Amino acid sequence: MYTFLNKKLRYMLRQKEDEAQKKQPDNEEKLITGNLTADLELIREMMGTSSDIKVHEFKYGENSSQKGALLFIDGLVNNDVVTQSILKPLILSKSLNNYQAGEMKNTLDIVKQTVIYSGDIVERHTIGELIEGCLSGDTVFLSEGFDKALVISSKGWDKREVSEPQTEPVVRGPREGFTENFRTNTALIRRRIKSPHLRMDHLTIGKKTDTNVCVVYLEGVANPDIVDTVKVRLKTISTDSIIDSGYIEQYIEDHPYSIFQTIGYSEKPDVIASRILEGRIAVVVDGTPFVLTMPMLFVESFQTAEDYYIKPYFASMTRLMRFFAFFLTVSAPAIFVALTTYHQEFIPTTLLLTIAAAREGTPFPAFLEALIMVFAFEILREAGLRLPRPVGQAISIVGALVMGEAAVSAGIVGAPMVITIAITAVAGFVVPDQNDAASILRLILLFLASVLGAYGLVLGFLGILIHLASLKSFGVPYNSSLAFLKNMQDSYIRMPLWTMTKRPESIAKGDIQRKQYNTPPSSEIVNNAGSMEDN
Amino acid sequence: MKTQKASITPLQFMFSITCFLRSSSLLSSFFAPISKTDSWLVVLIASVVCLPFLWAFIMLMKAFPGKNLIEINDAVFGRIAGKIISAIYLWFFLTLTSLNLRDLGGFVGKSIMLKTPQIVIITVFILLCAWAVSLGLDIVTRYSVVFVILSSIILVVTIAATSNHMRLSNFLPILRQPMKNIIQSTNIVSTIPFGELVIFLMIMPQVNIKPKKLGRYFLPGFFLGAFLITLVVARDIAILGNTITIFAQPSFETLRMVSFFEVLTHMEILFAILLIILFFFKISLLFYVSMLAMSYLFRLDSYKPLILPSAAIIVVYSLIIFKSKTKHLEVGRETAPFMWFIFEFLLPLLTLIIAYIRKLPQKEKDARSKEAASA
Structure with missing residues (x-):
């Protein structure tokens, strides 16, 4: 009932606004006179x-x-x-x-x-x-x-050259990154996918900024329903300014109240191209090097471009490690607090003695200690990010010294807590996409663990799992491959490229076959090659 | 009705059955004291004894595709008798939910949260389940595969880690217990975890599966679950021997034996976490089924408004249902197997027979073909 009234009220208000706008005189419609x-x-x-x-x-x-x-x-x-x-x-x-x-x-x-x-x-x-x-x-x-x-047409303004992106460095792989220039970006995509089926549908959004936006997808591979959904959502954006692709993301995402992001982004043309080839839809926005891709799966945050350029064994190992790192960064302080406050018997005895010795003389309970350290870390991170680069380094050195050494020797926090927070902090950077969500989840779990111990921790994790399961990105279940339902060749581990015969089933539609047979690379040797060695 | 919109995949369905059974393996304290070291054999016997009844479930599902248990009752017994039977089933589902919730509360209170009042543990848990239930069946069963894999990995690791404590002589002599005990124990096993699969009759219409292929997913799921239970019970017997009869949670005691490199001891916390996770799956599924049954019984569009009031009822019910743990065990051993037998085996069988006599599925088919012809 309340929601109904609310909607009705909003609708009425909106109608009034629309009428008011209509009354404004419009100079722009005037025709050229010839004089x-x-x-x-x-x-x-x-x-x-x-x-x-x-x-x-x-x-x-x-x-x-x-x-x-x-x-x-x-x-x-x-x-x-x-x-x-x-x-x-x-x-x-x-x-x-x-x-x-x-x-x-x-x-x-x-x-x-x-x-x-x-x-x-x-x-x-x-x-x-x-x-x-x-x-x-x-x-x-x-x-x-x-x-x-x-x-x-005579466009020609100063623009940044195509250069290596700051956010997603790779050891092996292309080093190109998108720029702020719209056409350069679409060209970078076009250059990688030379298919006539690559579509780039143009829109302008924002009443004042008139920002160029381009919906890029592969026709016959992308699900046409999702393409239409994206276009409809883009068209219904009614705002006067689009400054960055982040604006678009917040206007079209499925779950605006969730802390997880359900739209992916990247600064690298090779990443965007491979996602388009998987059937995803990219949205290029003028004025920003960050290109959006949708629908997004939760595993995408754990995949990097490099996973596909190196051999699958190490790629799979690092990917599993990334999952573990995400688990750590979300829960390490909470686990520490739960163990030291409620379940001391589960800590190995020697370790327990060490922890007890280190915590002796520290004034705060473990929960407060963890909270202080987590906040201190967030402050340091933010400071390091915002300050000019030369000063930023100084700040991090001071932070490390004060936080690490001085706080422990002054007896404000225990050394084990500093180690825990250090692990948490470092592990957080392994999965940069979900870093924002991880920071919030860390606090929630910390609170639960301090109230209900391991029980609260488990319930907290179950809650996160439920929430993840309820998320959808443009109609595609957000965590389908985490729950062992679909696209298993490329989730917890990455199978060899030649085994990935199909595009992700939940995303692509139509031409779903990447290649026909699941065959390993041929080990044939042409006769000449063998005889070369003899010579 | 709106509540039936969600659909789950056959794989989710199959692993939900396995996960549901696996989460019951932790309740071996009901039958272990009776059949003692033959318990693992009892589980195997029960899984064979159950087959005719499972066949009845599958036949019912096949005969009434797209209908859940409440609708089947209405169709077979008529409106009034059907409603009465459905109401009894609803009580059965709610009782199962409360019983499991109580088991969980008791376990958590005794193992990891020693000083926390039971009501806090139970309330927090049911709220979490209520959240999952309000999001639908798809969310409730989404992680069944993950949970089965997780619990299997832990099972294999603990078997490997405790192999030095295992005494194969603990199994000998096989079938030492009197026949009476074996039969009683078989009855308990077949009613308490296995027969509870009757709840899947409620969610059947939401499974995205052809009726013909039902057996192909139902039975493997069942056998995998039964196999896992057997492994758990056998592991506990191999380690604990006859002392299995004195522990409330044999698996918990078993995991106490685990130690890696003599540093990481007390692995029972792993068991506790696993148990909470599995209980979460089981209780939210049972809760979901109760809510679905209730909304169908009262012909509501949605079960969502029922969730929180029912959660409150379930919490109170689970707190007052038994005076003590011993009473709980006694009922679990002596009363429940016979009462549950009615809901799990007699009624479905009766439904099937009456449906067969009234030639109901055929009528349905005729009606449908007539509709198709007229359309």
Whole structure:
């Protein structure tokens, strides 16, 4: 009943807002009049007197009889293109001279077809469209006496080079990373998947920012229902700004209240390409090197690109180790507190003596001690992250010394607790994707363990498992492969590549077969190869 | 009805059966004192004796695909008699839930949380189960495979680690106990873990499986579960011998013997954790089945509003059901096997016979084919 009323109320409020918005006068819908001075005046009025907007008025055509204007934003356009490919041919072109005054109606078409050197010219009719083009780095060409204008592509702003990503370093594997530039990013994906079925559907989101967003997927491999879901959710985003792909993530995720993230991201084109090949859908957002992928499975956080580039044995071992590290980082302080407070009999006797000796003289109970240390660690981590790099190192040294040495020798915390927190901290960085969730879970489990001991700890873990089981990412169960239901070749361990004949069944649909047979690599030797050795 | 929307895979179904049985293996204190060192044999005998009854379950599932036990009762016994029988079943399910909850509370209170009041242990636990139940059957059974694998790994490791304490002579002489004890023990085993599989009649419509292939998943699940129980009981007998009769939790005592490199002793905490996990599975499944039965009995759209009130009832019920542990054991040995026998074997068999006499499944088929023809 309450939810019903709430929904009704929200709906009514929203209707009012919508009406209010409709009433606002809309300058953008105005058509181009053909009177050059009037049009330019209108554009100036709408865009204000920003210093980076350049309006260049000039004369061209036969005997320089025709008035025209170029409109662009300095810094967004490539100046070479504007002067060499647009302005110069316009003023010098001879093809315009051959037409009589009576044929002037076609001038704009002639300019479009024979004068300007550009592969991307569009005709526009409203002022709003001109401004939009201008703002995204195109050059607008207006001409006296025409109720339309040409928008010529001339984008060319300073951008970061493709470089090695900061967040996902690899020992072996490609070192390219995405950049902030939208087209560079889509090109990096396109370069890896040269299939004609790779689709890139374009959207713009954000009323003020007008951010370019691209939905990338492999047609015939990605589940069309999920593709449609992604598109519908993207289209229903009604916000005025998209600054980073994190905005999009929070607007379209399935479980906004969960602490686990149900949408994956990566900064590496090879990772994104392999996920697209598994049937996932990538969302490239302009202005950020982080590309989103969905649906996400929980195991994805434990997979790294390198797992697939090295032999499966070590890859499987590291993956199991990552699971263990996640377990440790979530529960090590809680286990320590539960054991020392409730279940001393389960600690090996010699260790128990050591712990008791170390804890002798420390003022706080184990729970408080753990809490202090966990918080201290989080503060140090945050400080190390935010401070300028040279200072950051100093802070971590001071932190390590104060936390490690001084706190123990001053008798504020016991040495075993420092070790526990150190393990917790280091293990947390093994699974960076789930680090945020792990920090919160650690506190919850710590609290449960301090209240109910091992029993609380087990219940806490069961609760996490239930919560994980209830999560879905775009209709796909979040932990299906953890629960031994599907996609087992690539979850706890990674099987050899040649055994992975199928794409993940819960994600891909249609062309599900990666390769036909589950056969090991052939060990055939061509005769010549053998004889080479004899020589 | 909305409550039947969720569906689980055949594999989940199969391992749910195994996991359900495996979680009962920890209750060997009911029959171990009676059949003593022959208990492992008793488990095997019981699993064979149960087969006709399991066959009855499977026949019922096959005869009424898409219907759960409450609907089958309605269809076979008519509306009024069916409702009465369903109500008794509901009591049975609720009692099973409470009994298991009490077992858990008793165990946790005696093994790892010595000073915590029982009611806290039980309440926290049932709240967790209630959360799982409110999310649906899929969530309740999601981890059955993981739990079975986890418990099997622990089982194998403990067998390996305690092999130096095992005395094969503990098994000898085989069948030393009087016939009467063996039969009584078989009765207990076949009713307390094995016959409780009757609850799967309730969730059958939500299993994504063709009726023909039912046996292929039901029976392996059952045999795997029975095999695991046998292993557990045999391990405990091999280590404890005749002393198995004096312990409330033989497995707990067995795991006390485990020590790795003479440093990691007291591995019984592993057993305690495993037991809590398995109990979580069993109690939430039983709880789910009770809630489903209740919502069908009262023709509700959803069982969700029932969860918390029922949880409160179950907590109180499990606290007051027996005065003491000895009373609990006595009932578990002497009364329950006969009462449960009615719900687990007689009633399903009766349902099957009446359905057969009234030619009910055929009627259903006719009705369906008529519907199909008219459509």
